[in-house]
Amino acid sequence: MIRHVVLFRFKPGIDWNDPRAVEAEQSTAKVGSEVPGLHTWRCGRNVSTRAVAYDFYAEGVLDDIPAVDRYLTHPFHQRSAELWREIADWVVVDVEA
Template sequence: MIRHIVLFKFKDGVSPEDPRVPVAESLARRVGDEVPDLRYWYAGRNFSDRPVAYDFVVIGLVEDEAALDRYMTHPFHQDAIAVWREISDWVIADVVERDATVVAHELAARR
């Protein structure tokens, strides 16, 4: 399993009140419903105002690198990226889960 984490930081001049922000956030939340390869999906706004804080996060879980590639190229995901590109910069991390059994139990508990 691969955990995909993306942290978004609004570009200079973009605030949460910008009308593009709720559109981007809504699209980010819908990615989990639209992309079948995602086993888990979370999207949310950061409430911290610390200078090093990012503004929004998405966290996904996919089965393997092939599923990660399908997620990355999925048309809905690409549409969401286009909106985020206008208003933010981001950093990502793709990490291999250490214990797939623990992940499987977490997923089962959510169902």
Template sequence: MITHIVLFKLKNGIERSAPDVVEAEKFARAVGSNVPELIDWRVGWNTIDRDISYDFAVIGVLPDLAALEAYQANTYHQQSVQKWRAISDWVVADLEDM
């Protein structure tokens, strides 16, 4: 199993209520139903504001590395990536269960 974690930080001056952010969130939430390789998909806004906090997170669970590669190439996922790229910076971690 692979747990795919992405933490997003909105770029300076961009608010959660901005239309581009609302659209990016909508796409992120729908990735789970548009990428068949995903076993589980969780998304949401950070609830506690700290200096080191990121703003939004997605966590996906996939059966293996081949599924992760298919997820990354998925057209709907790539559309979501483009929307987030315009409004945020992010970090990624892919954890392999042993």
């Protein structure tokens, strides 16, 4: 099993008052039901005010690296990623669960 974790940080001038941020959040919340192969899917806004904190988190568990690759290329995932690309940068880690 692979745990796929993504942390998003808004680009300067973007916050949760921006409708694009809300749209990206809502799309990401649907990834778990729209993209096959995910055993679990979690996401949410950060509640920490620390300077090192990111703004949003998404995490999914998949069978293996080929399943991660299928997830990454799924059209719904691609659309969600495109929404984030406009407003945020992110980091990713894939670890054996």
